Amino acid sequence: MRILIAEDDDIIADGVSRSLGQAGYSVDWAAHGEAAEEALLAHSYDLLVLDLGLPRLSGLEVLKRLRARHSTIPVLILTALDGTHDRVRGLDLGADDYMVKPFELAELEARVRALTRRATGNSPAxxxxxxxxxxxxxxxxxxxxxxxxxxxxxxxxxxxxxxxxxxxxxxxxxxxxxxxxxxxxxxxxxxxxxxxxxxxxxxxxxxxxxxxxxxxxxxxxxx
Amino acid sequence: MRILIAEDDDIIADGVSRSLGQAGYSVDWAAHGEAAEEALLAHSYDLLVLDLGLPRLSGLEVLKRLRARHSTIPVLILTALDGTHDRVRGLDLGADDYMVKPFELAELEARVRALTRRATGNSPAxxxxxxxxxxxxxxxxxxxxxxxxxxxxxxxxxxxxxxxxxxxxxxxxxxxxxxxxxxxxxxxxxxxxxxxxxxxxxxxxxxxxxxxxxxxxxxxxxx
DNA sequence: CTTCCGCTATGAGAATGCGCATAAAACCCC
DNA sequence: GGGGTTTTATGCGCATTCTCATAGCGGAAG
The missing domain is CATH 1.10.10.10 (Winged helix-like DNA-binding domain superfamily/Winged helix DNA-binding domain)
Incomplete structure (x- = not known):
């Protein structure tokens, strides 16, 4: 299971990747929108964790392009407390779930599990x-x-x-x-x-x- | 996308085929195991929805023969609530997913979507x-x-x-x-x-x- | 038909290096 | 720092690969 984290704050990115790495996922990190775009084109991921407030290329734009390519990868967006508007727009653009910063790592993990499950075709076991x-x-x-x-x-x-x-x-x-x-x-x-x-x-x-x-x-x- | 439903209860079969027909699939119905076997030999389907409790030729037997012919069609098995043993055996025999009766048509639809999507990635032997x-x-x-x-x-x-x-x-x-x-x-x-x-x-x-x-x-x- | 020659089959042995096992070191999280 | 896990290090065993030697076969020519 391979996950891409697009997040410019390296402290958050570090925490998330440790936590998910611990859980057995292999995690890549993109620090800005263009890097994320590139990584998504180069590799096939099972999940994208996407901060909306990315430099270079906004998270919304990354998501929009992703869906324009008809990719069905599950996307979990991260958003600041006041970003209600963006959050809604994100869900409209085809994000699958969202979390508001600051968040518990345990909760993130749970949601990642839920999303990756969907990707495996709902097979129960x-x-x-x-x-x-x-x-x-x-x-x-x-x-x-x-x-x-x-x-x-x-x-x-x-x-x-x-x-x-x-x-x-x-x-x-x-x-x-x-x-x-x-x-x-x-x-x-x-x-x-x-x-x-x-x-x-x-x-x-x-x-x-x-x-x-x-x-x-x-x-x-x-x- | 062509789907075969092997199910002896015509109420269930009817509901399923309506629901999937609605969703754009073309659906055939076999009311017992031998009919299913015949249909599978005569046509090429993209998915088989298989009730395990079929008359004439059990669902497990149909599945077994299917896989013995090296067919890789995805198979979704339907099973009664108490059929744990058969369910496990079904998965062993190469079924791809299962649902326990009674089930929601919406959920069935979702799983069918997942399976037919996956099928396109399969390489033919x-x-x-x-x-x-x-x-x-x-x-x-x-x-x-x-x-x-x-x-x-x-x-x-x-x-x-x-x-x-x-x-x-x-x-x-x-x-x-x-x-x-x-x-x-x-x-x-x-x-x-x-x-x-x-x-x-x-x-x-x-x-x-x-x-x-x-x-x-x-x-x-x-x- | 017989002989001969070159290609192929087959078994056995030798060499290579891959993978296994185990230990030990680095690492990480509590 | 201590338990766990991950990673590197290392020597050995052996499966696989490959060579070699010999026997079998087939076709062509005499």
Missing amino acids: IVCGSLSFDPVGRVTQIDGVPLDLSAREIGLLEILLARMGRLVSKDQLVDHLCGWGEEVSHNAIEVYVHRLRKKLESGGIKIATVRGLGYCLERPQGE | IVCGSLSFDPVGRVTQIDGVPLDLSAREIGLLEILLARMGRLVSKDQLVDHLCGWGEEVSHNAIEVYVHRLRKKLESGGIKIATVRGLGYCLERPQGE
């Missing part, structure tokens, strides 16, 4: 054999028993589930786990896979290795 | 007799059973499938398998072909040798 993954709460269960996973493990599992039964290269994994700027070695991926495998093996879930190409979460036998 | 190959996931199945191939074998199969029924020279194979700097001997190609043949023979897939010219993946009968 992704099931793979005895494993079920709830994209809303980002909670994993094996045979109904909650499984304790770290942020990185959740991120890894998420993309493997999204591409269940297909091969996923290490580069693809790196892409999904990290925003740009931060990169992680292939070795790190191997370590995550190792740990995730250990936690999943009790449920009979297997991650197959294809040497030189990548990993593949085995789809449970449809029989 | 390349099928050759009992073999199917997903070019995106680079995963091979024979009669629905995943086949364990190495990187080189996958690469070889990939290009043979792309030129199915046509002759592929060894030089072409070398080109496709190796990057710029690296080269590989013709003898190596022979070895890959040998190993790939061994793994494919159980599925009745044949790679013909054309002496002095190259190899050719035989197109299955009936096309």
Whole structure:
């Protein structure tokens, strides 16, 4: 799950990205409207958190262009206390939710969860054999028993589930786990896979290795 | 967008088909499992709304056969409140979403939208007799059973499938398998072909040798 | 028909480097 | 600073790849 934050106040941006990063999302940050526009064109995000008071290119303008391109990415707008007018206009332009500054990080997280859920097609849970993954709460269960996973493990599992039964290269994994700027070695991926495998093996879930190409979460036998 | 509804309760079926028809889909209705099976074989649908409690042929069976034919149509299953077990089994068999009766038509519509949207992103598998190959996931199945191939074998199969029924020279194979700097001997190609043949023979897939010219993946009968 | 030569099949062995495991270091949040 | 998590470091095992040697096959020429 990849999220773009368009926010000029770097203290807020920092807090938000930490908080969401902690929750297992990979977060990119754009400090002004043009950077946001560029990032949106260059990558595919699952959610945009958009401050309306952006320099260079206003948040409303970014949103307008985004929707003009028929993008359906969920957008959560951030607005100052007195920006009622803009807020309304934002919702008119196709924003999905809004928050008024200052806000609680916990509440932001909750709303982000709600919005990303919608993006995953409303599916209540992704099931793979005895494993079920709830994209809303980002909670994993094996045979109904909650499984304790770290942020990185959740991120890894998420993309493997999204591409269940297909091969996923290490580069693809790196892409999904990290925003740009931060990169992680292939070795790190191997370590995550190792740990995730250990936690999943009790449920009979297997991650197959294809040497030189990548990993593949085995789809449970449809029989 | 064409949708098939397999549902024996004609009141529900009527409501659903009106609602979806209203929304611009063209809707067919099958009142029992065999009719659904027949319709699925006769036409190509973009979505199947499947009641699990069908007479004549159960919904689970319909779904199972559908997936056995390597169909990737999105399937939304309808289930009674107490059908937890069947629901889980349905998702295991490759259903994409489910709804519990009774449900709101508006919600059904929303989920149908989500599923049909997702479908357009799906890549069609390349099928050759009992073999199917997903070019995106680079995963091979024979009669629905995943086949364990190495990187080189996958690469070889990939290009043979792309030129199915046509002759592929060894030089072409070398080109496709190796990057710029690296080269590989013709003898190596022979070895890959040998190993790939061994793994494919159980599925009745044949790679013909054309002496002095190259190899050719035989197109299955009936096309 | 027989012989010969070159192409292909096949098995076995060797080399490479990928991925695994484990440990240890950096990091981060409370 | 202490628990957790993330990341880097490192050596080993082994699957995969590739070469080699040999046997099989097919076509062409004599």
